[in-house]
Amino acid sequence: MDLSFTPEQEAFRREVREFLKTEVPPHIKAKAEVDGHFEMDEVMDWHKVLYRKGWVAPHWPKELGGPGWDAAQRFLFGEELEKSGTPLLSPFGLSMVGPLIIQFGNDAQKQRFLPKILSGEEKWCQGYSEPDAGSDLASLRTTAVDDGNGNFVVNGQKTWTTYAQYADWIFCLVRTDSSAKKQAGISFLLIDMKTPGVRAVPMLTTGHTPAFCDTWFENAVVPKENVVGPVNGGWGMAKALLGHERTMIGAVGQSTRALLRVKRIASHTILNGKPLLEDGSFRTKIARLEIKLEALRVQNYRALAGAQLGHAPGPESSILKIRGSEIQQQCLELAMEVMGQNSLAWFNETDIVPAGEQWVASSFNYLRATTIYGGSNEIQRNVIAKMILGLPG
Amino acid sequence: MDFELNDDQKLLKDSAAQFTKSSPVTRFRKLRSHGGGHGGEVVSHDRCWEPSVWKQMADLGWLGLFYPESVGGLGLSFFDMTLVLEELGKTLVPEPILASVVLAGGAVLKGASVEQQKKILGPMIEGKTSLALAWAEKDGRYDAGHVSTTAKKEGGTWLLSGEKVWALNGHAAETLIVSARTEAGISLFSVPSNAKGVAIESAKTMDGQRAARVRLSNVVLGSEDLLGTEGTGLPAIEHALDLAAAGACAEGHGIASTVLWMTVNYLQVRKQFNVAIGSFQALQHRAVDMFVETELLKSTAMLAGMKADDSDVNERRRAVSIAKAQLAAGGKRVVESAIQLHGGIGITDEHDVGLYFKRMSVLNALFGDEEHHLSRYASLPGFEGA
Numbered sequence: 001m002d003l004s005f006t007p008e009q010e011a012f013r014r015e016v017r018e019f020l021k022t023e024v025p026p027h028i029k030a031k032a033e034v035d036g037h038f039e040m041d042e043v044m045d046w047h048k049v050l051y052r053k054g055w056v057a058p059h060w061p062k063e064l065g066g067p068g069w070d071a072a073q074r075f076l077f078g079e080e081l082e083k084s085g086t087p088l089l090s091p092f093g094l095s096m097v098g099p100l101i102i103q104f105g106n107d108a109q110k111q112r113f114l115p116k117i118l119s120g121e122e123k124w125c126q127g128y129s130e131p132d133a134g135s136d137l138a139s140l141r142t143t144a145v146d147d148g149n150g151n152f153v154v155n156g157q158k159t160w161t162t163y164a165q166y167a168d169w170i171f172c173l174v175r176t177d178s179s180a181k182k183q184a185g186i187s188f189l190l191i192d193m194k195t196p197g198v199r200a201v202p203m204l205t206t207g208h209t210p211a212f213c214d215t216w217f218e219n220a221v222v223p224k225e226n227v228v229g230p231v232n233g234g235w236g237m238a239k240a241l242l243g244h245e246r247t248m249i250g251a252v253g254q255s256t257r258a259l260l261r262v263k264r265i266a267s268h269t270i271l272n273g274k275p276l277l278e279d280g281s282f283r284t285k286i287a288r289l290e291i292k293l294e295a296l297r298v299q300n301y302r303a304l305a306g307a308q309l310g311h312a313p314g315p316e317s318s319i320l321k322i323r324g325s326e327i328q329q330q331c332l333e334l335a336m337e338v339m340g341q342n343s344l345a346w347f348n349e350t351d352i353v354p355a356g357e358q359w360v361a362s363s364f365n366y367l368r369a370t371t372i373y374g375g376s377n378e379i380q381r382n383v384i385a386k387m388i389l390g391l392p393g
Numbered sequence: 394m395d396f397e398l399n400d401d402q403k404l405l406k407d408s409a410a411q412f413t414k415s416s417p418v419t420r421f422r423k424l425r426s427h428g429g430g431h432g433g434e435v436v437s438h439d440r441c442w443e444p445s446v447w448k449q450m451a452d453l454g455w456l457g458l459f460y461p462e463s464v465g466g467l468g469l470s471f472f473d474m475t476l477v478l479e480e481l482g483k484t485l486v487p488e489p490i491l492a493s494v495v496l497a498g499g500a501v502l503k504g505a506s507v508e509q510q511k512k513i514l515g516p517m518i519e520g521k522t523s524l525a526l527a528w529a530e531k532d533g534r535y536d537a538g539h540v541s542t543t544a545k546k547e548g549g550t551w552l553l554s555g556e557k558v559w560a561l562n563g564h565a566a567e568t569l570i571v572s573a574r575t576e577a578g579i580s581l582f583s584v585p586s587n588a589k590g591v592a593i594e595s596a597k598t599m600d601g602q603r604a605a606r607v608r609l610s611n612v613v614l615g616s617e618d619l620l621g622t623e624g625t626g627l628p629a630i631e632h633a634l635d636l637a638a639a640g641a642c643a644e645g646h647g648i649a650s651t652v653l654w655m656t657v658n659y660l661q662v663r664k665q666f667n668v669a670i671g672s673f674q675a676l677q678h679r680a681v682d683m684f685v686e687t688e689l690l691k692s693t694a695m696l697a698g699m700k701a702d703d704s705d706v707n708e709r710r711r712a713v714s715i716a717k718a719q720l721a722a723g724g725k726r727v728v729e730s731a732i733q734l735h736g737g738i739g740i741t742d743e744h745d746v747g748l749y750f751k752r753m754s755v756l757n758a759l760f761g762d763e764e765h766h767l768s769r770y771a772s773l774p775g776f777e778g779a
Contacts (some may be wrong), residue, residue, distance in 0.1 A: 001402070001472055002395040003699055009394075074395060149679040165480035277777060280768070291718045298692035305396045316692075319685045384684060385677035389657045392672040 003301070009072050016080040023049060024086055032085035034133040034355045035261060037209050040123075040166045043087040047120040050089070057094050057118055059244075064102060064110070067337045075247050075300075079333075082319055083252025090163055093117035093124035097171040100246060102187070104229040104237050110132060113169075125200075127158035127172035127191070127215060134144075135379050137173070138182045138235065142217060144189055150224050151178070152189065154217040155338035160373075164200035164213035168195050177232050188234035190226040197221075207366030208347070246317045247304045250324030251370070252297050258331035259290055265357060266338045276338060285337075296323050315388050322377050325370035332364040380390070396695065398476070405473055408453065416446065420769070421485040425601030437596065439564050441603050442487040444520075451456050451520025459702070460502060464510040465518045467640040471636060475643035475698035482647030482704040485748055489523055491644065492561035495761075496637040497524035503630025504581045505620040513568060525566035526586075527607045528630050535765045536570070537579075537630045543610065544573035544580060544619075551575075551619060552759050553582060553590075562760075563605025564595035565748060569683050571609065571731050579623030584643035588612050594752055600755040601748065625670045625676035628706075636711045638760035639701035642694040642716040649687040652731040653747045656680060659735055676734060683730050686723035711773055714766035720756065721763030730751040 004011070011098050024032070031181065032037060038046075050056040058074040060066030074179055081341075097103055100118045116122040133140040142156025154174060164170060170191050177185030197220035200213040232387065263286065266277040276282050303317040336343040339360060344362055346351040371377045385391045398406065424441050449569040450456055451613045460466025478491060485564040494517070501513050501524070533539030543557025553573050569591070586593060590612035593605050622630070649693065657680055660671030670676055695718035700712030728750040732739035739746050761769070770776070 001695075001699060003399070003696065005394060074557040133468075164506045207478070260778045282766045283588065283771040283776075284764070286720075287767045287776070288718070290515045290724075291767070291770060294715045295693045295719045295723075298696045299689055301394055302396050302692055302695075308394065309397070315684075316688060319688050322681075322685060378678070382674070382679045384681045389662060389677075389680055389684060391657065391677050391680065392535050392669050 005072065005076070009076060009254065012073055012253075013076045014081060016077050019053065019055075019265075020080060020084045020086065024084070025049065025054070028086060034359060035085055035363070036359050037207070037366075038087040040163060042381075043090060044120050044123070046087045047089050051119055055308050056089070056099065056120075059095070060098065060102065060118070064114055068385040071247065071304060075307075076210050078157040079256075082248075082251065083257050083258055090123060091121070092126050092163070092167075092171070096126060096241065097169075097190070100136050100171075100237060100241055100389060101228060102137060103240070104188075109190075109226070109228060120323045122168040123163065124167055125161050125164040125167035125170050125193075125213075127161055127170045130157060130362060131159050131161045131297040136188070140173055140175060140186070141199045142174045142269055143178065144176050144187060146176075146220070146224070147221070152222045153189065154222055154228075155190070158215045158217075160212045160213040161200065164193070164215045165202045165210065166393060167200070169193060170198075170215065171228075172302050173234050173238060176234075180232065182305075185232055186234040187231050188237055190216075190228065191220065192242045195220045195222060196273040205366050205367065207361065207362040207364075211366070220287050228361075244313075244368065246313050246320065247300065247307055249317070249374075250296055250300050250320035252293065252300050252324065254349075255296075255324070255327050255331050257294050257337070258328065259286070259293060261356070262286060262289075262331060262335045263336055265335060268354075269338055269340070269342075284340070285334065289327070289334055292323075292330075293327055296320070296327060299323075318384050318388060320378070329367050329369045332360065332367050335360050337362050402473060402476060405469075406476045406480060409455075409477045410483075412449075412453070412486040413480055413486060416481075416484055416486045418484050418748065421487050421601065421748070424487055426562070426597040426603050427693055440591055441601070442489060442565070445741045447488050447523065447738075449486060449519035451518060454586045455490060457514065457518035458494070460498070460510075460514060460518065463507065464502075465515050470697040470731035471604060471702040472695075475640060475694065479643040479694070481639040481646040482644035483651045485648075485752055487603075489562040489565070491637060491640045492525060493517065493523040493566065493638045496561060497566070497568075498632050499636040500526050500528075500570050500581060500629050501583075501620065501632035503632045504626055505583075507693070509583070509617075513570075515764045521563055522567040523562055523604065524568050524570060525560045525563040525586075526630070527560035527563060527569050527605075528634075529557060529559050531556065531558055535761045537634060538627055540572050540574045540579050542571065544575045544582060544614075546575070549616050551614040551616070552583065552718060552758075553584065553609045555609050557607040557609075558595075559598075560605045560607050562603075563593060563607055564603045569607060572626050572630055573606070575623050579626040579630075581620040581629060582614055582624040583618045583620055584609070584612060584614065588614075598755060600751040602755075631771060632709070634760050636701050638766075639697035640715050640716045641712075641756040641760055642697045642720050645720045645742070646687070646690040648695040648749045648753050648756075649683075649690050649724055649727040652728055652746055653680075653683050653687045655746060656683065656731045656734050663736075679730050679734060683727045686727050690721060690723050690727075707773055707775075708768060712769040714761075716775075717761055718763050718766040718770065721766070724753050725757060730770060759764075 013042040054067050057066050058069055058077055062068035130140050144152035147153050172189050173186050174189050175185050176187040179299045197218040199214045202213045205211045225255045267275050342353045348358040386393050397701035423642050455477055456468050457466035459471045462468040528537055545552045555729050567604050569586055571582045581746045592608040592609045595603050595605055598604050661669055663670050695710045700709055702710045735746050738744050
């Protein structure tokens with residue numbers, strides 16, 4: 001029973017911190033300091049810095065370009081990155097399609113796709129949700145029909161395709177057998193965004209960032225060799241991805257940073273002639289949220305300790321997403337509350353609001369997504385009710 | 394980073410789990426303080442726990458589990474003690490380990506000389522006596538520094554006067570550990586419960602246990618009854634309260650996990666509209682929220698169990714306040730949901746869920762409530778961030 005990291009792990013943490021202190025490009029550092037929203041080219045600039053260092057894909061096998069870290073190192077690295085405010089890397093290549101190709105792809109696919117995911121030369125997006133297939137994803141209707149000439153012809157619409165406007169490739173779940181039971185007729189297909197008939201149209205989020213798109217497929221011709229795994233076997237693979245290590249899913253590092261920001265704002269917001277941070281009732285509010293976060297941190301450590309021992313994610317990780325996403329939102333809610341009327345500011349046209357606060361309202365809006373994406377919290381609860389509590393479906 | 398129990402800890406936990414088979418909730422029901430209001434039985438048991446069972450616990454080594462071997466204990470860690478408390482919480486075992494071994498014994502351990510520790514703790518370790526810490530006063534809420542009980546030095550003796558409330562196990566203890574104000578500050582005294590001038594009023598508590606109001610009027614004590622050095626009582630009491638709070642978190646986790654699965658089981662068997670009510674999403678999600686809170690209670694109880702005996706006071710306070718505030722918020726939510734999901738049967742005295750609800754509520758009111766721990770946490774160094 002031990003709550004601390006080993007001296008070697010602490011040394012590793014220092015190495016990461018040192019790297020973050022010296023190697024973050026100035027334009028990224030400047031934006032990190034005000035917790036601003038990073039544009040795609042900034043995200044990719046940072047991706048390439050990490051790539052050159054050999055740290056861009058912590059959970060990939062060493063022979064494919066991973067750094068060869070264990071679960072604790074991956075966690076420490078991820079936590080330090082989150083706390084640093086540097087751009088969160090796009091997960092679609094590195095954390096989603098990459099690991100799926102590593103696990104289920106053939107050699108040709110591995111050689112074709114993995115090196116460019118790693119280097120950032122090719123950017124990816126995810127084509128899962130559709131206008132009528134959200135939580136009920138298996139009801140998806142985008143079809144891929146065998147044209148008899150070695151291709152699938154794809155028709156349909158994907159939505160919430162985050163960063164599709166910047167992506168070179170999209171990985172999709174498509175229906176390849178309409179007669180089969182709904183989960184059984186689905187394949188996992190890689191589609192070049194330059195394919196004629198593929199069109200991505202960005203939508204603004206409530207945070208006024210162009211994060212996601214509607215993506216249409218009109219008779220897009222895709223070579224059959226772009227199917228990963230067996231035809232009609234896509235659903236099982238997509239689900240298998242969810243069984244991977246999930247020690248970062250609680251975003252504890254991000255919330256740690258967000259809460260520090262709340263305190264910083266409260267320390268220079270004045271009420272009755274003194275900083276709000278010294279006001280007893282506000283202090284208690286902050287403490288209440290921080291304690292929630294600290295409880296989740298220990299929970300996260302338990303999940304990590306399990307991962308270190310090679311255990312599959314158990315009940316202790318299943319709650320990280322639910323509670324972590326709620327805390328992320330509550331941090332921004334509290335920041336807004338601390339700011340009072342300053343929370344009205346919508347980006348910066350004047351200097352009424354200090355630079356470090358001008359992104360708060362945007363994040364406050366955008367982070368409403370945390371309880372929705374990656375399986376809404378209600379779906380997470382359905383899964384726990386069924387899989388862990390054994391309640392009838 | 395390691396949350397696995399070692400083999401000895403697994404054995405300890407197993408033996409505590411085994412013990413609860415001989416002390417199911419039905420045993421607690423027979424022993425509990427009862428009555429009052431309409432239709433209640435008259436008080437059936439004036440102690441609410443059994444000396445013979447206390448002796449069994451002594452034989453298992455539990456009554457000195459985390460005390461050093463030099464005073465007759467097993468020399469295990471405080472975390473090991475919390476493993477036992479968690480298990481005993483699952484069937485509401487009423488013997489006063491938390492009150493006597495952890496709280497009162499903890500104060501002796503932190504405040505008394507080794508000789509005094511041997512003298513006071515020795516007989517308890519053997520199961521012959523039990524202790525109570527009388528620290529709380531009427532208008533002090535959770536402030537252990539609010540002490541109006543006085544101890545005056547007269548020649549070679551001390552004269553104690555004052556009134557203490559809610560002394561846990563005070564109704565049964567042979568020895569009371571009492572805080573009193575002396576010239577040098579707050580000091581701890583060992584007071585035989587049958588000493589002249591000590592008046593003990595046993596009081597039922599909501600959870601079916603008992604505590605006491607202790608009135609002291611010119612109680613004469615010897616110089617050897619002052620524990621440790623005069624004026625050094627407060628840090629010892631505060632440490633003991635942190636140990637007890639951590640113990641309460643472990644017990645609270647035992648309660649939460651018990652009512653969680655009791656409730657899930659009920660949702661599976663109770664039928665309405667021709668189906669198990671556990672198939673309704675509104676109820677499933679409430680049950681999942683119970684699960685989420687229970688998992689977090691497990692994490693924070695472990696944190697507190699590992700840190701409550703830490704020599705770094707701020708580390709200790711930080712961990713304990715996190716866990717106790719989590720128990721207040723999460724533990725409450727779990728037992729409240731358990732009753733709600735049971736429906737009408739959940740508010741009958743015959744169903745066990747209400748007993749767990751009461752015990753959880755008592756644990757939340759003891760050793761600092763949510764407000765107390767939130768404000769203590771917010772006053773720790775470093776809270777304001779960089």
